[in-house]
Amino acid sequence: MRTVPSHTAVKLSAAAELFAEHGVDQTKMEDIAAATTIPKATLYYYFAGKEQILAFLFRDALDRVADEVAIAVESEGSAAARLAEVIRAQLRVMAEQPAVCRALVGELGRAGRIPEIAAMIHSAYYQPVQSLIEDGVVDGSLRQVPDPGSVAMAVFGAVTISALSYLVSAQDLDQERLASAVTTLVLDGVRSH
Template sequence: MIDRSATAVRPLPDELADRIDLAAPVFADNGLDATRIDDLAKATGIPRATLYYYFPGKEHILAHLLSRTLRQMTATLSDVAAEPGTGRERLARLVRAHLVFIGEHGPTYRLLFAELGRAASLVDIAAGVDVAILSPIRQALRDGHNDGSLHIDDVSAAASVVYGAVLVTGMQHLLLGTSGDLANRADAISNVILRGIGGQRTPRQSRRTTTGGT
């Protein structure tokens, strides 16, 4: 379903489908609007007129590429989620796989989110993000709750926490080029998420060290 709307009106020949991938780095470097159709033509070797023959505009070319990446991500994550283990184990694996994916598809992933809110044709993609990312997380959470390896009160809140942690960590990595190893970060945030940051079981609000904020 993503295919029909996000991709070309005419079916894209295989040979073209391969070449069009060369447009990804161009978009990644420049963003949607700074990218000129002529740049895409040059980068892909597909003449401008031909691009317009298959795509209504550059925005749809981007949509095509993003939906492709999204499909990859969906496949990757759902594979990981399908491996056996407790929900808890699978959740940790998901977090890790997701971060690794971000590490590998950095520019495109960033593009995915940079352009998400924009361009009407990308709406399908926004929905796809939910399916690709949140749904396997929710599933692992539910399974973990059922098999006793996790304790979930509010699945959607928990999913937001998990995904948010991954997203922010990934984006910090992409935008700020934070310290190397994403796999380590994955473990760190999994730890936080699993154990929580609450102090002792019975929190004592007695001592208040009013550390002067700022």
């Protein structure tokens, strides 16, 4: 796949809406061209097909999550406070890209078969959150857990599924309320007593 110019990438959010509404299998490249106002030939110049467009949208969302998580992890404060900010950051990105998130629900099996997506989640989220959990043991704000890597996955899952539950039911995602609920759940489970 070629590097997609930013002015083209921005228009692809309309493809996410189509994927969320109809699924990848029921969406044609002609539909994507019409919705995005990107000529079909241009789409094929950058992407081999609609599955690559979907993968591009997932990668873009994960890149944004990675950037926000990195900022939260490197910020000041206790590990527990930074973990709460990681949760808020992930919810913020998901709220900014609801169509991509809804498409993820419908295409979860397909996304799981894109190896680079799994690798990106690992490096963008699991590893930094695992390190944050380990830092929390050192600074005393989090208790030691037997498997910090699994806890990092559980945090990602709790945030992702909670947000997706709102987004697929067409409810407004109240980021602060949900961040508070998930943070309370997570920290009461891992906070040092």
